[in-house]
Amino acid sequence: MIKKLLFVAIAWLAASPALAQTQTLTIGVAGKSTVANTAPYGTVVDALMASNSSGTRVQGVTWTISNPDFYIDALGDLHTAWSSIIAPGPQTMTITAAASGYTTAALSLTVTVTGTMAPQTMLITPVQVATAYDNSPRGTIVYSLTVSQPNGTLGNLSSGVTWTVDNPLFAVVDTTTDAGIYYLTTTWTGQIAPGSQMVNLTASAPGYTTATLSLTIGVVAAANPTITIAVNGASSVPDNVVSGTVVDTLTATNSSGTAVPGVTFSVNNPNFTVSGGNLTTTWTSPISEGSQTMTITASAPGFTTATLPLTVTVTAPCQ
Secondary structure (H helix, E strand, O other): OHHHHHHHHHHHHHHHHHHHOOEOOEEEEEEOOEEEOOOOOOOEEEEEEEEOOOOOEOOOOEEEEOOOOEEEOOOOEEEEOOOOOOOOEEEEEEEEEEOOOEOOEEEEEEEEEEOOOOOEOOEEEEEEOOOEEOOOOOOOEEEEEEEEOOOOOOHHHHHOOEEEEOOOOEEEEEEEHHHOEEEEEEOOOOOOOOEEEEEEEEEEOOOEOOEEEEEEEEEEOOOOOOOEEEEEEOOEEEOOOOOOOEEEEEEEEOOOOOEOOOOEEEEOOOOEEEEOOEEEEOOOOOOOOEEEEEEEEEEOOOOOOEEEEEEEEEEOOOO
């Protein structure tokens, strides 16, 4: 019996190292291992795969890379990690793959970065989006501006372009930088003089020569823009108040809700007048209680005259 137990123990000890032995990983690379130095951040260079001895792809692999100009995502794709431009030439790196139950695998890889460190050319393609009117709301998009490399691709310009505009009536906004599309918008409030506006733009980005663009934008006189009159107040006043008592406050805005410059108010009821945008009383002695009807008129240069009917309630005297 003792001999039998001893035999079993020896057999188990002999087998246990094999049971504890982990499997090996092999790293495979699919791709050309070459990329332009103007490629945008995140460009896929190669696809990596970790497989076992039978050639089956291993799941749950953790990837690491020794070169900071590249990174590997969870799916095993090798990406560029630069945002502007790097020197062309060979980029060496060591890639490791680790997974539970497997020995860590390592692979030396060289990626060829093509291109030049000479400043690249940036192109600007303008497309008119809308007509600029003399009373256009602030932020109206007049032109779209698309930046690209000479081959028509965006490349690393997706990291952003810095713009300057020499005309203070316009500005460039970058709501879709990743797509290389920017917008030239209006900056004025109210109304400006119609006519031609010359706008000179410059666009700059690391690794690129500064691009320039000149636009002549025709600011068109709007056809009878409208005014909206608003009344703020209770539209009620005691009959024995002094002359000049403020009853309501009047405002005039355009279609975008912006205050209309140079507006003049008038009222057709002799018991009231408008001064500085305030509807005030004109009587010097108490008047009859009841409803006082009137029409408020607002006019401004370049705008269609607006009217608003209003009823003010005259109440009993203040005690």
